[in-house]
Each structure stands twice: as structure tokens, then as C-alpha cells.
Amino acid sequence: MKKITFLSIFTVLFAAFSFVSCDNEPIDPTLLQQVNNNNGNNGGGGNGGNQTNAVFKVDFGGQTWIANSTEAAMLPNSIQIAGLKTTNGQTFGFALNGNTVGTYDSTSNLIAYDPNNNSNGDVYWAVNPTNPSVSAGTVTITNIDTVNKKISGTFSFTGYWSDLSVSNIPPISFTNGIFTNIPYTIGTSTPTDFFSAKVDGTEFIEDQIDVTEVTGSGYPPSYSIVGSKTNNDTVGLRFSKTLGVGNYNFNGPFNQDLTATCTANGVLYNSDTGALTITEKTATRIKGTFSLVVKNPTTLQTKTITQGSFDVELP
Incomplete structure (x- = not known):
């Protein structure tokens, strides 16, 4: 998948x-x-x-x-x-x-x-x-x-x-x-996957987009969208498959319906606060925007992710 x-x-x-x-x-x-x-x-x-x-x-x-x-x-x-x-x-x-x-x-x-x-x-x-x-x-x-x-x-x-x-x-x-x-x-073009964001004001230029279905104990079946670089830096979202078009809030790293992560220079940051807007959703594609603050659980240092957007094919 x-x-x-x-x-x-x-x-x-x-x-x-x-x-x-x-x-x-x-x-x-x-x-x-x-x-x-x-x-x-x-x-x-x-x-x-x-x-x-x-x-x-x-x-x-x-x-x-x-x-x-x-x-x-x-x-x-x-x-x-x-x-x-x-x-x-x-x-x-x-x-x-x-x-x-x-x-x-x-x-x-x-x-x-x-x-x-x-x-x-x-x-x-x-x-x-x-x-x-x-x-x-x-x-x-x-x-x-x-x-x-x-x-x-x-x-x-x-x-x-x-x-x-x-x-x-x-x-x-x-x-x-x-x-x-x-x-x-x-000609006509087949829609291709798109993912974009800024991390602390710097454009996150990914080399790869992964879109997967994920399941885990205590969490509902979800979609995961991750932009990654060859140096292993990542920006990723996980949200419940049941979420439709609408506005949703990030609420800490353990929210069942909506979480996010960011990896920078080998340091992991989890979602703290922010918002996700799903603007379009069909049986095959999903499109939206997001912005949030992510926090390292040990140092409590934060990073701010802005101008996030995605338009991807669902698995």
C-alpha cells in the first residue's frame, strides 16, 4: 500500500x-x-x-x-x-x-x-x-x-x-x-504528488514523498504523508482516515486523530500546537494545508512549520 x-x-x-x-x-x-x-x-x-x-x-x-x-x-x-x-x-x-x-x-x-x-x-x-x-x-x-x-x-x-x-x-x-x-x-497531465513547507522560515525542499496507510495500538487507521530529504530530515503528518474536508487542531503528540513529526539534524520533534485544513478529499486523492509548532520531548526546544501544503494520491 x-x-x-x-x-x-x-x-x-x-x-x-x-x-x-x-x-x-x-x-x-x-x-x-x-x-x-x-x-x-x-x-x-x-x-x-x-x-x-x-x-x-x-x-x-x-x-x-x-x-x-x-x-x-x-x-x-x-x-x-x-x-x-x-x-x-x-x-x-x-x-x-x-x-x-x-x-x-x-x-x-x-x-x-x-x-x-x-x-x-x-x-x-x-x-x-x-x-x-x-x-x-x-x-x-x-x-x-x-x-x-x-x-x-x-x-x-x-x-x-x-x-x-x-x-x-x-x-x-x-x-x-x-x-x-x-x-x-x-496534452493532459496525470496529477502528481505535491508537498511543501517551511521549517523556521526556511523552505523544506524534499527529495521524496511517502504516502502510506498506517495502523497502531490506540490509534485509528490513518494516512501518513511524509516529505523527506536524502540527509534524513523529514516533515510528516498522520491523520485519521475518517477526517474529511474541514479544519482540525494539533493537540500534543498523542492526539488520536492528528499528529505530526519533524526530524532535523537527527533530532526528533513532535506536534504540539497548530492546525490542519483538508480542502479536498476524494476516494483517490487528498489536498490540504497545515501550520504547527513541533517540540522535542527531552530538550523542549521547538521548531515552527509554516506554509505547509500537500496534494497527494491516497494509497
């Missing part, structure tokens, strides 16, 4: 160009089919008639990188764009939380460069590991041609190597990025 969602759309975007299909991918299947049918289309294959004037290029390392294959998808709430060099699999991928003209910042959108079609998912991405809440770049959509279904824009970002266990790889500055007249497909 356990559902785990890894929040790395970069792998999905790059896998699309490698013709890989995985379960629960947020990328639109129509885009994947377009890539299969249209690889190398700037040379005139597939739908090359729409691609002959498509341009995707960016400067870095003293040179101008130019894609020879491009794809984009316009989804109900997002835009996905990728540029590929088919000779070596080098790929730029953007997943933007919106579908209108405007500037999309790296702090809330996914921007990355895969230098060698990494099978392990390591990329240069626009997230500074020492200060992830500070912008590392932007993508600006300057034009969406809804008649001819083409999209144009600009981008620039500093890419940091995503494998934090490696410390000797310097970041790369990507400048003067341009994509022009990239044909896009229109």
Missing part, C-alpha cells in the same frame, strides 16, 4: 529523449510519442516542416551550444521544454509551473542540463545546494503562438551538480539561452 514519488522531473524529461517510459511519469505521453517520431527533426524528418525554423541555443564554457532536436508540451498547468543534441544525448530540460507568457524562477520551477545522458539522473540543475531558496536562474516565456502551436523564450541559470556527495565539480554558468518557434503538443 506504500506509494513513493521521487520529485525529479529532469529524469523524466531526459528519459523522454532516450525513449524510456516509466510508471507515473508526469510528462505527457503525446510528447513522448512526438520524440519517438520526430528525433532529429531539424533535418526534415517527422514533423520537420514545423521544426525547420526552431532554434534552441545557449552559451557556456566559451562556446555556443545548439540543439538539433527540440520538443515542448503545453499541459493544463505546466509547460515542458527540452533541447537535445542527438549525437551525444546532451539535453536541456525545463518544467515550468504555469502555461502563460512570463518569467519562471528556479526556486519554484525545474531547470537543468544533462551533459551526457546520465542513466543515474545526475544533472547540472538550477539549485544552489548551500542556499536552495535563493534564485539560481530563470526561464522567460516571451511568446506562445496558439495558432501555429509554437513557443519562444529565453533562459539563463547557474547549474550545480546534483550529486551532493561529489564536491570537486564546479558549477556552470549558462547564459544567453534562447529557444524560438519550438513546436508544442497539447
